[in-house]
Amino acid sequence: MGLDDEMSMFCELVKDITSSSHGKPGNTQDDLEKETEELDTKIQEILNSIQNHKFTVEREQEKMREKRERIRIELEEERKRLVGSRVELDQLEIKHENNLRDIQEKEKELTRAKASVEEMLGNIPKLTEIKQLYYSVSRLTFDKKAKPNTVRGFVLNPRKDDVNVFDFNYTTPGITKQFVRNYLWDAIAAGVNPVWDTL
Structure with a gap:
């Protein structure tokens, strides 16, 4: 190599940190x-x-x-x-x-x-x-070993002491980048401090 x-x-590894890892x-x-x-x-x-x-x-x-x-x-x-x-x-x-x-x-x-x-x-x-x-x-981790057209990983939710696992394949009908993006933001938002819920 x-x-x-x-x-x-x-660079892909660092880029993926904002969007993927194994879980x-x-x-x-x-x-x-x-x-x-x-x-x-x-x-x-x-x-x-x-x-x-x-x-x-x-x-x-x-x-x-x-x-x-x-x-x-x-x-x-x-x-x-x-x-x-x-x-x-x-x-x-x-x-x-x-x-x-x-x-x-x-x-x-x-x-x-x-x-x-x-x-x-x-x-x-x-x-x-x-x-x-x-x-x-x-608190987002992506699986670096995921196959092409697949987004897999997990999001830690310290508020509920939980781990939200995700595994999306872009070849599946209805799974778009926008859908995955919205899902990940929702999973991240679920673990934010409760103070932000009142805003």
């Missing part, structure tokens, strides 16, 4: 903690993968520098050896300069990739905070 795929999956009737606090640990483990795996990619990019960048230096040295040696033959010298010089230019372009690409990875690493804590905020506000 490539870095872009992993970042897409991570079954009768889930306990231990089950919810286990779900949270699994999510944290997945985030850590993605973070480790990004870090590994960063180290790979740095190693490749170092190899390119060394290769560029070797080519530069070879170019100087070739110039000394071919002083008598200007035609051969010009051909080799053009070849090495093209190689050097290609390496410099690759080095620039690696530098940009490294900066991009570092920026992604900087966003991980922010995304974690947003995930925690969404869960604190909505």
Whole structure:
């Protein structure tokens, strides 16, 4: 799995926090903690993968520098050896300069990739905070393993000390995104503080 795929999956994971996670009737606090640990483990795996990619990019960048230096040295040696033959010298010089230019372009690409990875690493804590905020506000958890066109998860209702489980398939007649959205808002609203009922 490539870095872009992993970042897409991570972004989907964070996006889904506002709308999905795994839940079954009768889930306990231990089950919810286990779900949270699994999510944290997945985030850590993605973070480790990004870090590994960063180290790979740095190693490749170092190899390119060394290769560029070797080519530069070879170019100087070739110039000394071919002083008598200007035609051969010009051909080799053009070849090495093209190689050097290609390496410099690759080095620039690696530098940009490294900066991009570092920026992604900087966003991980922010995304974690947003995930925690969404869960604190909505108490909504989605099943990340749900099949396509399926929305499955649960909503905690601390007011009634209850868990509302949901499982919708968009291919079922009458199940629309609007219906699911309204259902989830109703499930979230059922657990709000009673003070809000009087407003």
